[in-house]
Amino acid sequence: MKVAIIGAGLAGTAAAWALRQAGAEPVIYEAGPEIAPGASGNPVGLYNPRLSAERSFYSDAFPLALKAFEQLRDTDWNECGALHLITDDKRQKKFADAVKSWGWPRGEMRIVNKAEASEIAGVNVHYDALYLARSGVISPKKLCRSYATAVPVKLNTLITNLNEVQADAIIVAAGMATKSLPLKAVRGQITFVQSTAASERLKCNLCYGGYFSPAKRSEHALGATFQRWLDHDQIIGDDDYDNIAKLVRVAPELAEGLEITGQRAAVRTTPPDHFPVIGHLRDNIYVSAGHGSHGIVSSIAAAQILTNMILERPLPFPAQAIQKVSPQRFNQ
Ligand SMILES: Cc1cc2nc3c(=O)[nH]c(=O)nc-3n(C[C@H](O)[C@H](O)[C@H](O)COP(=O)(O)OP(=O)(O)OC[C@H]3O[C@@H](n4cnc5c(N)ncnc54)[C@H](O)[C@@H]3O)c2cc1C
The missing domain is CATH 3.30.9.10 (D-Amino Acid Oxidase, subunit A, domain 2)
Structure with missing residues (x-):
């Protein structure tokens, strides 16, 4: 199965990696002169789930990201942990609710007081915090390059008409250039x-x-x-x-x-609701866009979802989470 991917940022390269692992033949078309010339080109990024009181798409996406990082090389991955400081009552309630409803093991997610936070951080911390032990840093630019290893990438190739792209399926992962969505x-x-x-x-x-x-x-x-x-x-x-x-x-x-x-x-x-847009658009065209400020985690989850959709395999997420990120949600 030949899959054309428009865009060599996190969304496009992660999709290529997941498709290749599943036995498909992805090809990436990138308008810029290199992999990750846009938002995905930062040398350092923090990977975190987007925190919410209720269990969400991100609580399921985060473990998928960790699994991918374990298999990739040369990404500057450092699972150093993250302290989300409780600087106001709103954050306190949201984090406490998240700990309860996400159901993650205590070793991976818990509220810590200032003293424990300081011990974890190695410096004086002035706030209680939500501690996510498996969060950390990675280089998004290197991550894209690693995802794209062994995938043909056609650089300096601006796609202006999807009808001219020859493939069994097309994934539009073009960031802001992704048309027809309220981004x-x-x-x-x-x-x-x-x-x-x-x-x-x-x-x-x-x-x-x-x-x-x-x-x-x-x-x-x-x-x-x-x-x-x-x-x-x-x-x-x-x-x-x-x-x-x-x-x-x-x-x-x-x-x-x-x-x-x-x-x-x-x-x-x-997008207006701050969830990424992942799913089927029309005909043989799919989309992975709107990754906001949590693209490191959401792009790999998107890649797994689209790979399974295109190859008609069971989806790796609960139906409710798939609906939450579907492009069809804007038509309702
Ligand atoms: C300052 C900043 C800090 C950030 N920090 C973090 C962080 O710490 N952690 C985190 O998870 N996220 C972070 N993000 C968000 C993250 O970078 C994005 O969510 C992610 O890069 C989005 O990836 P993308 O592939 O959708 O978009 P992009 O990286 O923009 O990729 C889209 C690609 O499509 C190409 N393209 C567009 N149109 C066409 C066309 N017609 N033909 C061919 N190619 C085309 C573009 O050239 C581009 O390379 C940050 C973002 C910014 C701006």
Whole structure:
């Protein structure tokens, strides 16, 4: 079975990997000059499920992502864990409800007090937190390259008409260019900073609306801005200071003396209900888009769902979760 995939970001390359593993023959068409030229090209990303009080698509997607990472090479994967700081009552209730309803083992997901959070983090933490032991960091850019190993990728190939693509099935994984869906652009910028003696001690991700990851080769990733009103990938100087200011609010001693070493901006693609769009569009055309700010996890789950849909195998998710992400939900 020949499957054409439009877009070599996380959505497209993950789909290619899953299809190839299942015995299909994927080919990727990418408009840009390299794999992951868009949102998926960040050198560092945090992988987390999108947290919600009720069990959701993301609670089922997260273990699939871990399984994939275990099989891939050269991705800079570091399962360092993540502390989601409880900075207000809303987060406290949501996290407590999630612990109850998701039913994950205590070793993988639990509320910790400040003292335990500090022990886990290796630095002073000023808030109780939701601890996700199996979250961590990975390089999205390298992940895309690893997914695409041994898959033909036609670079500099802008597909303007799907009728001209010869394949048994087509997956549109074109980010913001995915037509006919109510997707919104949300620009974002991550900032890289040189570590200090104090920040070098951080052992896990701190998440607080923004995020701060442990140093790798003396550099931290600090993210990210969210601008629903912008759709360009130019660098904005003030964004770096916004990212640092968020860290100052929750961990001032970690933010002290950090020097900016670089930054990267790109555009996320987000549907109004913040769930990705995964499923059958029409004829032999399928879609994986709208991965918002959790694309590392949702793209591999999308890849498994679409692979099984195309090959007419049982779907790896409960029917309710499939409906939640289906493109048909916008027609109701
Ligand atoms: C600043 C920032 C920080 C982020 N941090 C995280 C994080 O820490 N953790 C996380 O999980 N997620 C994060 N995300 C979100 C994540 O990057 C996205 O969810 C993910 O990259 C989306 O992947 P995609 O393949 O759908 O889109 P893209 O990466 O945009 O890929 C779409 C591809 O399609 C190609 N294309 C478009 N049109 C055509 C066409 N007609 N023909 C051929 N090719 C075409 C494009 O060139 C592009 O390469 C972040 C995003 C940003 C912007």
